[in-house]
Amino acid sequence: MTVSAYYLNGRPIELGAKLGSGGEGDVYEIKNDPKVAVKIYKKDKAESRASKIRFMIQQRLAEKAGKMVAFPQAIITDSKGDFCGFSMQKVLGYFPVHELYSPKSRRLKFPQQDYRFLVHTTQNIIRAIANVHRAGCVIGDINHSGILISKEGLAVLIDTDSFQINDGRKIYNCQVGVEEYTAPELQGHSLTKTLRTENHDCFALAILIFYLLGMGRHPFAGTDPDDPNKELGHQIRDYQFSYSLQHSVTNHPPKASVLLKDFPIEIRRYFEQAFGARKGGYFRKKTLLPFQRPTALQWVEALGEMQRTLKQCRSNPQHYYPEASHSCPWCRIRKETGVDYFGTNAQQQKQNNLISLKQAAQAHNPQAACALGLRYFEGIGVSKDYQEAFRWLQQAEKHGSSEACFNLGVIFYQGHGIGKNLDIARKYFEKAVMMGDVDANYNLGVMYYNGEGVSRNLATASKYLKKAAMKGHHLAKGLLDAMA
Incomplete structure (x- = not known):
């Protein structure tokens, strides 16, 4: 049965063009409202989703996480008042993240951008994920289709109704996942009732970071000399990080790849920590457990430092690379294969x-x-x-x-x-x-907080920081939390 009318907070709305479709429902524009989209669930899915979506809205997650995360904002009902779906911010003019980390599509969609843009955008994606964790959610299903990127390198997370959340009485699990982003300890397990953790998210986050910084290469997609046909899921399950500098890892990375030694020491350590196993080192049977993986905030700080020290290649001004690398990796790869990523x-x-x-x-x-x-x-x-x-x-x-x-x-x-x-x-x-300007509010807040060029005044600092935080400035939120 087709619903003839929909209501948003009691106000009738008219659906516009369909923006997307999925297994659970469809996403539409709202006519005469350029900033809002709605997700309408299929009839057999709506009832089972209602309590979770209502709780997400009650928790004001959209406000807590800001515009970097398209959380539900309001309930959509039919003429009887029955739950049908939810409204959220409309995201147009953005591209799936894989169109940035894939060198071929990057040339088409982001033709002007060099490695600095990749590092910059990666930090924005990580900040969005940090906002989700700060809001008390676990994403669960981090993957290339749930992250959208703008031409300016801004990031927005979508499909947020699948995120895992705990209302104090019930945990609403994330019941789906993609093998290439699934942590080793979850490989081969049914995810329907599996409790996800931030540490699981941090594995998927590290995969995504490696994709972006490594020209679309999966960190476990290498060659096992003992089993050349080994499937990717098994490589992950066995902690075979192909780029690892650990001697106990037998996998080899593909030819013409960015290497772990091309990155700063802290970035190398974070990748090893995210993809490796603890207790007695690698591959001692019955002791294979994951590390506590680097958090989103740790990655942001490390990548910020790397971005500040990127070097411009003397041979090709389009090439920027980490200062830790002794020579330009893009020139090295071009020499080996004839392929110039930039x-x-x-x-x-x-x-x-x-x-x-x-x-x-x-x-x-x-x-x-x-x-x-x-x-x-x-x-x-x-x-x-x-x-x-x-x-x-x-x-x-x-x-x-x-x-x-x-x-x-x-x-x-x-x-x-x-x-x-x-x-x-x-x-x-x-x-x-x-x-x-939002960033100006933040900078003034910092100046008054630190007493830079002005007398230190925490009340004035708080005033400016609150204005920035209200508009989704995550650093302002973080400083306000520290001041509390």
């Missing part, structure tokens, strides 16, 4: 875009002027030039760009090229706050 196609596209960007900036387009200023500031497609960055950001700020105003504050805060001046930085941040 090659001339992307370089030419970036050059063409730079010309268009300059033309728009010269025509006083504030968004273009801001983007051009940030390119000079970061050295993306051009040589770093802080004076040029300052010039274009000033132009953009004069024409109403809040992002440019914020970044001018950053320049004076950090003192790049023009001398550090915390008083001017504060004034730019205050102006950016008036223009609606």
Whole structure:
């Protein structure tokens, strides 16, 4: 029987175009509401999902996790008041994460981006997962289809109604999983009634990180000399991390791969910890148990440090790589195979875009002027030039760009090229706050918290941090928690 009318918080709504379909139901637009989508469950699924979704909404998970996680926001009912589904934020213009970590699709969907973008986006994905854990949920089924990425490297987690949550009386399990992301201790087990933990999520998270940093390679997809046809699930079950530096691991990585030694020591250690076994080392029978794996917040910190120390290749300006690597891995792989992961196609596209960007900036387009200023500031497609960055950001700020105003504050805060001046930085941040910039609220909160350029004032710091946190700024939330 087809439902003729749906209601959101008692208000009738009209479904628009179908955005997606799954085994449990379909996702639709709402006509005349560009920011909201709804999931309508199939008739035989709705009743069994109702109590879980109601609890998720009562817990205000959408507010706690912010826009990086598309949690249920409100109940959808039929004309009788019976549960049919839920509303959530609409996510359009994003791509499944595998279209970023697959080199072939990355060239098509993200042609301008180099390794810095991969590291940056990876951190955003990890932050989204950290927000879920902070909200008291376990994802359970982390996989490539449940994470969406924007052209700017923003991340949103979807399919959140499958997350595991405990209402104090009942645990609503995540009943599904994908083999390539499933932890060794769960391989071969029925997941229908299995209690998932954050440690299980952290295994899947490490798989995803390796995919993104390792050009789409699965960390367990290597060659076992004793069993060349060994299935991936068995490789995972046996803790055969193909890139491991441990002598007891017999697997070998595929040719022309990024190697573990290409990463900083802390990243290497985290991968070994995420994919290895404890108690007596690897493969001592009856002692194979997983480590306590690195958490999302640990990964964010380690990748942030790696991003700050990425080096530009002298032979190819499109190549950026970890400082810990003694030479450019992309040049090494190109020499071995002829494949350039960040090659001339992307370089030419970036050059063409730079010309268009300059033309728009010269025509006083504030968004273009801001983007051009940030390119000079970061050295993306051009040589770093802080004076040029300052010039274009000033132009953009004069024409109403809040992002440019914020970044001018950053320049004076950090003192790049023009001398550090915390008083001017504060004034730019205050102006950016008036223009609606969330990050400026956070930076002002930090300045008042630390007493940087101002007298230390925790009340003022809290005021700015709360404004940022209300708009989903996870770092602001974290600092507020620390201040509590």
